[in-house]
Amino acid sequence: MKRILLSCILFLSIYVLKAQDTHLKNVVNTLKERITLEGYAQVGYTYDDAGEKAVNTFDIKRAILMARGKITDKWSCYFMYSFANTGKILEAYTEYKFMPQLTVRLGQFKTMYTIENPISPCYVELINCYSQAVNYLAGINGSDPLYGSNSGRDMGLLIYGDLFKKKLSYNLAVMNGQGINQKDKNHQKDIVGGMMFHPLDWLSVGGSFVKGKGCAVAASSINQEIAVGDNYTRNRWSAGATVKTKPLSLRTEYLAGKDGHIKSDGYYATASVHVLPKFDIIASYDYLNKDKAQDYKQSNYVAGVQWWFYPKCRLQAQYTYCDPHKGESSNLLQAQVQVRF
Template structure:
């Protein structure tokens, strides 16, 4: 996969340069960009203590425009091993979007599911050591249903746009709705049933968004006895306010639907259709965060309350109480550090500490 992605990037760059010399109206010169996130993390979990350096993420991206009205993007994650789907190098984005009008845009390919405010965010801009637990488990990162790690993405088509502009051109209303395979990235549909995911939000004042999202669909596997399809019924309520380098964001997500006992990490898992009835058919989670500037656009302090209930009851809840800071040395080079108190009611010793430090740069 890594060789394929590098070859694809080189081919695209060479081809686009040739076309750019012939006609700037057909292909804009593609932009190659990316980012790297290095991480050190300590965990004091009883009987599972650890401290390690790692490459959390390495991404390369190629994007540009076609015929002025179309934007395209190809993005790959190139770090990780080659033995499991959750950590293997892989293509994460590959799409084209028609962008002629702001009130209606059409995107086709593989891209972020239109669910929650946090899911579409860049991992660096998201602000904390990782996406919140409810987004990670209920928006297709390490989905509770048993889907392979898909970075919040799927294959499909999406319609979106901004409406009701003010006198100065600021939109007051946004809508988005998409139809997807329901199987995650780089995977064909199994049960021929599609996921429908959508959301709307209003923007009453500059920097504020208040939104609601819905998701109905299924995740399926084909075993010895045939296809087993598990329904996904989810909704999210979201709010965000970003102004003068201050950020406040909060989201609640609720999910109904059973899960498979084994997550899809290897091809053999696809034939394992055993259902995890003990986990139940409900889950939910909530987070609230604040990021405050000490030096505007340079130095921030931050805090997050992050709770997830994998069976929608308090006996299995896991809560992160996080405080931290980040500092940008120069443009696109950032150091962040957090202390996390974890309360995990599913284990004997509920409380333990974590420390997370990340150095990231974009190019």
């Protein structure tokens, strides 16, 4: 009797363990199917002789982890975290795809202003990543103290999609206008919109705009009438085009903004010439005038190369000649390695 009882217990234990193992495998397989993890790091060297003291340093420019969760075939969520410098959440949102013509996104994400801002640093040709005008007007790197350093991101509600057999892409959003990881500091919301027309497989043309009121987070020497905590008119628009062919990729755009009574504008043209299957020559002209009345402008000229030594991984080297209208010119030499999984 004892032997029969022990045998039953043994068989029952084996059955339970097999059931648990099967359940665990199903859970693991489900997670593999529904959760995608990605990340990249950009590390390198910088020499910059601007100002009284030159910068000569190795640095970590970016270290990013991204996670995407597939809740259903139409419903997903996304999370992005930056480990470089001070760690912070860059993006956290959920979106639902009703149809190819309409997707709704809610949370924190890239502001869909300009062609360049929504592009990941993994694919932007410049080591400094974005042009002066995009950095300034989209609030990316803090070059506009009123707006602050927000990585070109904000919190809000976005709708976007493709129309007419993907010949036209559109986006329209209501955003806080305050930047990342903080609540709105006024009662006004920014309206952000854009359209891109794709008449040919290799050509896209379009524009974008931001209309709203900002709340100044710091004082600016360019716009001294606006104090910290003041609400001020902050409007932007842009128009540009992209060309993508086997031998050449080109992105060009004109941008303009108005902060209070101060008008600014900028322009850039960035080209990548594919001379070999994995080797590109990079050239860029980049112009920004922070105050058109005072002629507070600077032009940057960039030349460099990049080698894609492994899928999504590259080695870059670039020289930038910085020519301000007021003040002395300077030289910027950079090298960077990008690894991504």
